[in-house]
Amino acid sequence: MPNKVGFVFGVHDHQPVGNFDHVVEEAYQKSYRLFFEVVAAHPKVKLSCHISGCLWDWILAHHPEFVKILRPLVDRGQVEMLSGAYQEPIFPIIPEDDLVGQIGKLNEFLHKTFGKMPEGAWLTERVWEPHLPALLARAGIKYTLVDDWHLKGAGVPEADLHGPFVTEHLGSSVKILPIDERLRYVVPFKEPEETLAHLRHIADAGAHQGWLPAGILVDDGEKFGVWPETHDWVYVRGWMDRFLAAMEGAADWVEFLTCGEYLARVPARGPLAMGTASYSEMMEWALPPEPQRVIARAHEALKAAGRLEEAAPYLKGGTWRGFQWKYPEANWLHKKMLRVSGKVRAASAAHPKSKVVVQAREALWRGQCNCPYWHGVFGGLYLNYLRHAVWRNLIEAERLADGVLHGKTPWLDVVEGDVDADGHAEIIMEHESLSILLRPAEGACASSWEVRARGWNVLDTLARRPEAYHDKLRAAVSSGTAADPGAAAKSIHDLVRVKEPGLERYLTYDPDRRRAAFQDHLLVPGTAREAFRDGTAARAADLLGLRHARADGGERAGRVVLRGTAQAMNGELEIEKTFELAKGAPTVHAGYTLLRKHGGALRAMLAIEWNLGLLAGDAPDRFILFDGRSPKDARAAADGEETAAVIEAVDGWQRVRVRFRFAEPVTVWRHPVWTVSLSEGGFERTYQSTSLFFLRTIDLAPGRTDRFGFAVEVETA
Numbered sequence: 001m002p003n004k005v006g007f008v009f010g011v012h013d014h015q016p017v018g019n020f021d022h023v024v025e026e027a028y029q030k031s032y033r034l035f036f037e038v039v040a041a042h043p044k045v046k047l048s049c050h051i052s053g054c055l056w057d058w059i060l061a062h063h064p065e066f067v068k069i070l071r072p073l074v075d076r077g078q079v080e081m082l083s084g085a086y087q088e089p090i091f092p093i094i095p096e097d098d099l100v101g102q103i104g105k106l107n108e109f110l111h112k113t114f115g116k117m118p119e120g121a122w123l124t125e126r127v128w129e130p131h132l133p134a135l136l137a138r139a140g141i142k143y144t145l146v147d148d149w150h151l152k153g154a155g156v157p158e159a160d161l162h163g164p165f166v167t168e169h170l171g172s173s174v175k176i177l178p179i180d181e182r183l184r185y186v187v188p189f190k191e192p193e194e195t196l197a198h199l200r201h202i203a204d205a206g207a208h209q210g211w212l213p214a215g216i217l218v219d220d221g222e223k224f225g226v227w228p229e230t231h232d233w234v235y236v237r238g239w240m241d242r243f244l245a246a247m248e249g250a251a252d253w254v255e256f257l258t259c260g261e262y263l264a265r266v267p268a269r270g271p272l273a274m275g276t277a278s279y280s281e282m283m284e285w286a287l288p289p290e291p292q293r294v295i296a297r298a299h300e301a302l303k304a305a306g307r308l309e310e311a312a313p314y315l316k317g318g319t320w321r322g323f324q325w326k327y328p329e330a331n332w333l334h335k336k337m338l339r340v341s342g343k344v345r346a347a348s349a350a351h352p353k354s355k356v357v358v359q360a361r362e363a364l365w366r367g368q369c370n371c372p373y374w375h376g377v378f379g380g381l382y383l384n385y386l387r388h389a390v391w392r393n394l395i396e397a398e399r400l401a402d403g404v405l406h407g408k409t410p411w412l413d414v415v416e417g418d419v420d421a422d423g424h425a426e427i428i429m430e431h432e433s434l435s436i437l438l439r440p441a442e443g444a445c446a447s448s449w450e451v452r453a454r455g456w457n458v459l460d461t462l463a464r465r466p467e468a469y470h471d472k473l474r475a476a477v478s479s480g481t482a483a484d485p486g487a488a489a490k491s492i493h494d495l496v497r498v499k500e501p502g503l504e505r506y507l508t509y510d511p512d513r514r515r516a517a518f519q520d521h522l523l524v525p526g527t528a529r530e531a532f533r534d535g536t537a538a539r540a541a542d543l544l545g546l547r548h549a550r551a552d553g554g555e556r557a558g559r560v561v562l563r564g565t566a567q568a569m570n571g572e573l574e575i576e577k578t579f580e581l582a583k584g585a586p587t588v589h590a591g592y593t594l595l596r597k598h599g600g601a602l603r604a605m606l607a608i609e610w611n612l613g614l615l616a617g618d619a620p621d622r623f624i625l626f627d628g629r630s631p632k633d634a635r636a637a638a639d640g641e642e643t644a645a646v647i648e649a650v651d652g653w654q655r656v657r658v659r660f661r662f663a664e665p666v667t668v669w670r671h672p673v674w675t676v677s678l679s680e681g682g683f684e685r686t687y688q689s690t691s692l693f694f695l696r697t698i699d700l701a702p703g704r705t706d707r708f709g710f711a712v713e714v715e716t717a
Contacts, residue, residue: 002253005203006214010048011221016371018389031225050122053086080258083118089368103139143175152313162213166270192246283317285376292468347404360400367393382677392455445516460613461689497682519609541568571599591709596700617687621652
C-alpha cells in the first residue's frame with residue numbers, strides 16, 4: 001500500500017475593477033463556468049475556491065445563474081468558499097480599517113449567499129508582511145495561504161513544506177498553508193501523471209513524519225481556460241477530465257481535502273517567523289531591471305554548479321513595496337488612495353450615518369483594487385483602462401467625502417507637504433471640481449489634474465522606461481524565435497510572443513522619470529521634433545531637475561508662485577512659475593517669467609510639455625483641434641506639428657474638453673506615447689497618452705526678462 005498524501009486543491013478567480021465586459025465574459029465562458037461544471041461531474045473531488053468581490057459583482061450582474069452551479073457543490077461539502085478582501089487589494093498597503101472592512105464585507109456576502117461563514121482567506125498576490133496575523137485575526141480569519149517560497153526563505157526544510165504552520169504578531173496568530181511551487185508549474189501544463197509523481201514524492205518523503213503531508217495548490221483560475229491556449233488544452237482536449245479522473249483513480253493513497261478539512265485533520269506547527277515576501281516571480285518583478293539581470297545571472301551560475309535548488313530561496317529579490325520606488329506613477333496612486341481614505345474616515349467620523357459616506361467608502365475600496373498598482377508578467381500598471389478605473393473611483397470617493405466635510409459652500413484649499421512620501425514637498429490646489437498636484441522639486445511640474453465631475457485624472461500616463469523583459473524581446477526578434485499568438489499551452493512565464501510585428505521599434509525610453517504637465521525643456525535652436533520625440537535631442541539646460549522654492553501662496557488662497565535657477569549655456573536662468581485657481585472655476589492661469597541673470601545672451605527653444613491620458617489614441621471620439629479646425633490627422637495618436645493660439649483636446653467618451661488658450665499663436669509638437677509591456681498574451685504596445693509641446697523661442701540678453709502665460713480650461717459639457 002503506497003504511503004498516503006493529501007491533495008489540497010483550489011482556485012482563485014479574479015477580474016480587476018475596470019476590466020472590459022467582453023474580457024470578463026470570455027473568462028467566464030472559457031474558464032469559470034466550465035471549471036465548476038467539470039468539477040460537478042466528479043463528486044469525489046473536493047476543492048477550495050476564492051472569488052474576488054469585484055468579480056462577484058460582475059457575475060451577479062451578468063450571470064446570476066452561476067450561484068446555482070456553485071451552491072450545490074458548497075452544500076454537499078465538495079467546495080469550500082474562501083474569503084479575502086472584497087475588492088482584492090494588496091493587504092499590507094491599505095489602511096487597517098479598510099482591510100478589516102473589506103474582509104468583513106466578503107465574509108458577510110459568502111455567509112448570506114452560501115449559508116456558511118468562511119474561516120480562511122485568500123491573500124492577494126500572496127504579499128505577506130509580519131504584522132498581518134493581528135489584522136487577519138481581527139477580521140475573523142483563522143488561516144490563509146502563502147507560497148512555499150515564503151517558508152523556504154524563513155529556513156524551513158524541504159521535508160517540512162507540505163503541512164500547516166502557525167505564525168503570530170503581538171500574540172494574535174493565524175494558520176498558514178504553503179502552496180507548492182512545483183505544482184504551480186505542473187498544473188495544468190503537464191499530464192496528470194506528473195502531478196501524481198510529485199504527490200508520491202511528497203507521500204514518501206513524509207512517511208516518517210507522523211502526520212498526513214499534502215500537496216497544496218490553490219492558484220489562479222484563469223490558468224484553466226484563459227491563459228494562452230489553455231482553453232483548448234484543458235477542456236477541448238480533455239486535460240481537466242483526465243486530471244480529476246486520475247486523482248480519483250488514486251483514491252487509495254491520494255485524499256482530496258479542502259483547506260479547512262486539512263487544517264482540522266493536521267495540527268499546525270509553529271511559531272513560524274516569516275519575513276516580508278511574495279511568490280518568487282513577484283519579488284523579482286519588484287526590482288529595477290539591472291538587479292533582475294543580476295539575479296538571472298546568479299541563477300544561471302548556480303544551476304551550472306548544481307546548487308540552484310538549495311540556494312535559490314535565499315536570492316529573495318525585492319519586496320512588493322519596491323513597485324512604488326520603481327514606478328513613481330504607482331507611488332502617487334497609492335498615496336492618493338491613502339489621502340482619500342483619510343478623508344473618508346474624517347467624513348465618517350463627522351457624519352457616521354450618512355449614506356453618502358457609505359457610497360464614498362465603497363468607491364474608495366474599489367479604488368484599492370491591486371491590479372494597476374504594480375506590474376509583472378500581467379499588464380497591471382501598464383493598462384491605462386485599469387489605472388483609469390482606480391483613479392475614477394478614488395476621485396469619486398474624494399468628491400463625496402469633501403462634499404460631506406465642506407457642505408454646499410464653495411471652498412478652495414492649497415495644501416503643502418510631502419503628500420507622496422518621496423522626501424520632497426508637493427503642493428495640492430483643489431476645490432469642489434478640480435484638484436491639481438504641483439511638484440516644486442521636479443521643475444514645478446504638475447503630475448495630477450483631476451476633473452472631479454468625470455472622475456478623470458487628465459495627466460494619467462506612464463513614462464517609457466526599460467524593463468528587464470525587453471531583453472527577451474530583443475533577443476527573440478534578433479534570433480527570429482518570437483512567436484505569434486498560437487502554439488501549445490505553456491506557462492506564461494515561459495512565453496516569448498508578440499501581438500504585432502515590429503514592437504522592438506517602440507523600445508524608446510524617456511530621459512525623465514515621470515511624464516507630466518508644465519514639464520519644461522530648454523532645447524538648443526534647430527532641435528528636430530523627431531529627435532525630441534525619441535529622447536535623443538540635446539538640451540540646453542535640465543529644467544525638469546530644477547528645484548523651485550515656494551515664494552508665495554500663503555496670502556492669497558489659490559495662487560502659488562515657484563521660483564528657481566538653472567545653469568543654461570554658461571550662465572544662469574531664473575525661472576518663476578505662477579499658478580492661479582479661483583473658487584469654483586475650471587480654469588488655471590499659468591504664468592512664466594524668465595530672467596537671464598548671468599552669462600552671455602541665451603538663445604534657445606522652450607518646450608512646455610503636457611501629457612493627456614485620453615485612453616484610446618485611435619478612437620474617433622478622441623481628437624485634437626487647433627483654433628477650432630481639424631488638422632489632416634486629428635487623432636489623439638497622431639504625430640505632427642501645428643500652429644494655433646487655442647488648442648483643444650476632446651474626449652467625447654468622457655464628455656470632457658481640455659482647452660489651452662495662448663495670447664498669440666504658438667508652435668505645437670504632438671506625438672503619442674506608446675509603451676511595450678508584457679501581458680499573459682505576450683508582448684504588446686499600449687497607448688499611454690498624447691504629448692503636446694508648446695514651443696517658445698527664447699532670446700535673452702543678460703539682465704533681460706521674458707514674460708508669458710496661458711490658461712488651461714476643462715469643460716465638462
